[in-house]
Amino acid sequence: ETKRKMRDTHKGIPMEKHGNWKGGFATNSNGYIHFKIPKGCRFFSMEHKDGYVLLHRLMMAEYLQRPLRLEEIVHHINGDIKDNRLENFRLFENTSEHTSLHRNK
Numbered sequence: 001e002t003k004r005k006m007r008d009t010h011k012g013i014p015m016e017k018h019g020n021w022k023g024g025f026a027t028n029s030n031g032y033i034h035f036k037i038p039k040g041c042r043f044f045s046m047e048h049k050d051g052y053v054l055l056h057r058l059m060m061a062e063y064l065q066r067p068l069r070l071e072e073i074v075h076h077i078n079g080d081i082k083d084n085r086l087e088n089f090r091l092f093e094n095t096s097e098h099t100s101l102h103r104n105k
Contacts (some may be wrong), residue, residue: 026052031081043067056084060091073098
């Protein structure tokens with residue numbers, strides 16, 4: 001009920017004008033930065049149900065000039081998930097490739 005009231009209160013207000021708007025960025029409970037993908041963006045297919053995409057995945061997609069496939073993993077080389085510099089990324093084709101990196105350490 002409360003969520004419905006809150007949602008209805010803000011109906012029709014553009015995201016940018018909402019009091020909690022932070023430029024489209026949010027941090028999840030694991031510390032990963034998410035970005036709100038605008039409709040019509042060429043990377044819109046990468047969004048989660050909530051309309052956000054992990055920032056490091058978006059940056060890698062932009063670098064490669066293509067949307068990432070769901071099974072592709074962007075690894076933070078130095079282990080710092082907030083360090084979203086391109087030189088800190090390594091792309092893995094799938095989870096098993098990424099897991100083998102951690103297994104071999």
